[in-house]
Amino acid sequence: MSERRQASLLALPAMAVFVLFSVVPLLSVARYATWRWSGTSEPVGVGAANLMRLLRDDALWQSLGTTVTFALIAMPTFLALSLVIALAIEGLRVERFVKALLFAPGLVTVGGSAIAWYLLYNPDFGVLVELTGWRLPWTTQPAAALAYVIAFTLWQQTGYGVLMVSAALKGVPREVKEAARIDGAHEREVRRFIVVPLLRPTLAFLTIVGTVLALQSYTAVYLLTRGGPFGSTRVLGYYVYETAFERFELGYGAALTLFALLVTLIVAVLQARVLVERSARGARA
Amino acid sequence: MIVMRLITVLACVFVALPLVWLVYAAFIPAEALIAANIATFGVTLENFAALGDTGLWRAMGVSVLASGLAVTGQLAFGLGAAYAIRNGARLLGLVLLLMAIPSELLLVPLYRQLQTLSLIDTLGALIVPFLASPLVVFLLLQALRRVPWELIEAARLDGAGEGVIVARVVAPVLRPELVAAAVLAFAAHWNLVLYPRVMTTESLWTVQVFLTDLLRTRPFEWGLLGAAALVASAPILVLYVVFEKRIIATFEAGFRS
Numbered sequence: 001m002s003e004r005r006q007a008s009l010l011a012l013p014a015m016a017v018f019v020l021f022s023v024v025p026l027l028s029v030a031r032y033a034t035w036r037w038s039g040t041s042e043p044v045g046v047g048a049a050n051l052m053r054l055l056r057d058d059a060l061w062q063s064l065g066t067t068v069t070f071a072l073i074a075m076p077t078f079l080a081l082s083l084v085i086a087l088a089i090e091g092l093r094v095e096r097f098v099k100a101l102l103f104a105p106g107l108v109t110v111g112g113s114a115i116a117w118y119l120l121y122n123p124d125f126g127v128l129v130e131l132t133g134w135r136l137p138w139t140t141q142p143a144a145a146l147a148y149v150i151a152f153t154l155w156q157q158t159g160y161g162v163l164m165v166s167a168a169l170k171g172v173p174r175e176v177k178e179a180a181r182i183d184g185a186h187e188r189e190v191r192r193f194i195v196v197p198l199l200r201p202t203l204a205f206l207t208i209v210g211t212v213l214a215l216q217s218y219t220a221v222y223l224l225t226r227g228g229p230f231g232s233t234r235v236l237g238y239y240v241y242e243t244a245f246e247r248f249e250l251g252y253g254a255a256l257t258l259f260a261l262l263v264t265l266i267v268a269v270l271q272a273r274v275l276v277e278r279s280a281r282g283a284r285a
Numbered sequence: 286m287i288v289m290r291l292i293t294v295l296a297c298v299f300v301a302l303p304l305v306w307l308v309y310a311a312f313i314p315a316e317a318l319i320a321a322n323i324a325t326f327g328v329t330l331e332n333f334a335a336l337g338d339t340g341l342w343r344a345m346g347v348s349v350l351a352s353g354l355a356v357t358g359q360l361a362f363g364l365g366a367a368y369a370i371r372n373g374a375r376l377l378g379l380v381l382l383l384m385a386i387p388s389e390l391l392l393v394p395l396y397r398q399l400q401t402l403s404l405i406d407t408l409g410a411l412i413v414p415f416l417a418s419p420l421v422v423f424l425l426l427q428a429l430r431r432v433p434w435e436l437i438e439a440a441r442l443d444g445a446g447e448g449v450i451v452a453r454v455v456a457p458v459l460r461p462e463l464v465a466a467a468v469l470a471f472a473a474h475w476n477l478v479l480y481p482r483v484m485t486t487e488s489l490w491t492v493q494v495f496l497t498d499l500l501r502t503r504p505f506e507w508g509l510l511g512a513a514a515l516v517a518s519a520p521i522l523v524l525y526v527v528f529e530k531r532i533i534a535t536f537e538a539g540f541r542s
Contacts, residue, residue: 006447007372010365015376017362017417020402022383025394032394039396085296088289098293102300107522108307110476111496112514116303118500119310119507127306155300163533187286216387219478223497237390244393245483253393260390268385 029261032254039250050255060256062231063239064263066146070235071214074150078210079203081154082161087191089162090169099166102159110156114223117152138225142232145225149233152220157213161206168202169195204275211267236260310511332508333516341513344495349520351411351491352474358416359470360463366417367425368451377426383419389479399484410484411491415474421466428462429455465532468524475521492517 033050035043054060085102089095105113120127123135138148172195180190218237221227227234227242234242240260244253314329336342370376388395395414396405404410436458440450456463481491490498499513525532 003441003447004372004374008369008374010447010451011369011374011376012365014362014366014417014422015379017358017414018379018383018419021395021398021414022386022388022391023379025391025398026386028397029391029394032397081292081296084289085293088286088293098297101297104304105300106472107518107525108304108514109492109496109518109521110478111493111500112307112518113303115496115500115510115514116307118504119510120303120306122504125505155303158296159300212387216389218389222479237387240390241392241479241483244396250393250396257390257393261386264386264390 026261029254029257032251033258035251035254036249037251038248039244040248043251046251050252051258053252054255054259059231059234059239060259063234063236066232066234067214067217067236067263070146070150070217071211073146074153074214074217075207075210077150078154078157078161078213079206081158082165082206083196083199083203085158085162086165086169087195090166095166099159099163102162104159105156106159110219110223113152113156117155117224121148140229142230145229145233149217149220149224152224153213153217156220157209161209164202164206165199168199172198207275208271211271215264215267236263307511307514310507311515312511313508315508332512335509336512336516339495339499339509339513340490341492341495341499341516344490344492345516347408347411347489348475348492351408352471352520354412355415355474356467356470358412359418359421360467362417363421363425363466364451364456364459364463366422367429368447368455370422370426371429372447380419380422380426384423389477392479392483395480396483404484406485406489408489411481411489418470418473420473421470424466424469425459425462428459432458461531461534464528465534468528468532471524472521 032043034045034047036046036049037043085098089098092098108116118126121136121138123129123137123139126136129135136148137144139145176194176198177190180194185193214235216237217235218241221233221235221238222241225233227238236256237260240253240256243256244250311332312328312330314327314331366376366380370380399405399410399414402413404413432455436454437450440454445453476493477491478493478497481489482494482497485491485494496513496517499510503509
């Protein structure tokens with residue numbers, strides 16, 4: 001037996017797991033989407049009924065809108081904060097401390113983070129309202145609730161973005177900056193025209209990370225708001241969960257999963273396109 | 286620049302507040318809360334002692350066992366898969382595809398699959414589907430690409446089989462990357478929320494499910510909640526502190542390529 005074939009055998013255990021728990025589920029979603037099924041009952045075939053229901057499900061379109069709004073607010077803020085903070089602390093004595101502090105939320109387990117926010121910002125008996133009387137409206141006002149979930153996500157992730165940008169900053173050659181300064185560029189111009197353009201690949205990478213975060217925000221939603229109030233924070237992933245495992249409509253949940261997978265695919269393709277085009281333009285410039 | 290520094294300071298305060306309060310709440314005496322006087326100073330461990338009756342320790346046991354076994358599998362199987370791909374097996378496309386799909390998006394079809402395999406509400410549900418991770422395969426493959434191939438050729442000339450080479454030659458060389466991947470994978474599994482909530486019932490609750498339930502059933506007990514959150518975070522905290530340098534180095538190296 002050739003070495004290559006022998007080596008290929010070593011991939012078998014991992015591939016078995018991938019096939020059983022990713023590939024088969026992925027390929028079966030479409031079939032499950034034709035079922036009426038509560039999870040415990042025997043599935044009943046209902047043809048395309050679930051797929052037709054997708055088209056006239058107002059909650060689905062609201063949910064898609066919420067997801068897009070979430071992404072359009074969270075991602076640019078995530079990028080801007082990562083960039084601004086990394087630039088602001090570059091070379092300062094506090095750099096290490098700030099990075100460690102901003103990364104710290106990642107060390108608190110997600111359920112624990114939800115508890116921390118609850119203790120602080122709960123409008124009925126949180127610390128904020130006890131100390132200052134300031135009642136945050138995130139349990140009653142839709143916009144505030146979405147802002148709250150976005151703030152929580154940024155709280156968890158910004159440190160990671162800052163670490164990435166900061167690592168890239170270390171890779172900007174000192175000579176390039178020096179040369180610009182000798183040519184009479186102000187610090188602000190050095191940043192604007194030399195440093196930031198060189199960070200483009202990192203920012204592109206963080207854009208992808210940011211999009212994934214938006215698509216995966218369902219955990220934060222589950223922990224903080226359970227989709228409420230009035231469905232205002234019910235992002236797509238959470239709607240799938242809620243339909244399948246709170247309302248026990250797994251057949252329709254499968255149809256929603258199909259829809260969510262389609263959205264993920266479209267976003268991934270669009271993103272790959274934009275990134276390729278951009279880097280091609282950057283290379284020409 | 287002033288505006289940028291101001292933003293940085295505000296961000297630091299915003300990030301620090303919940304953390305500071307969490308630690309503070311975990312150590313304040315219950316009387317301070319009954320008197321509604323949260324400025325009372327004093328440190329106590331009674332909140333941690335009170336965790337004994339809540340079932341936290343059982344949940345910690347389930348989580349440690351499940352995350353530990355899952356990560357062990359991810360490293361062993363991941364190393365095998367990465368080595369096979371490095372040797373020409375055409376599986377990278379599949380790995381990249383699976384990396385793009387968040388696993389919790391597949392809750393519905395996974396539920397059916399676990400039902401078929403009689404894994405629902407078993408410890409296996411928390412472990413078996415997580416015995417391999419596309420991200421770990423990817424990280425280890427990146428690391429393997431930096432290993433000088435003469436090392437493996439030499440072992441082959443000595444007559445070593447491929448399995449032996451992976452275990453005795455490749456694994457020791459990749460130790461730093463294996464450690465880093467293990468910490469990341471452990472944290473990812475430890476932090477699963479919806480998956481264990483859906484696939485198991487109370488006797489197999491993981492730490493995350495336990496915490497969300499505690500928040501629902503005892504929302505007024507700040508001290509207890511804070512203490513539970515700290516205990517639940519301890520394993521991740523310890524792993525990160527011990528292996529900090531390796532994790533960051535591996536992350537940056539994987540990200541460069």
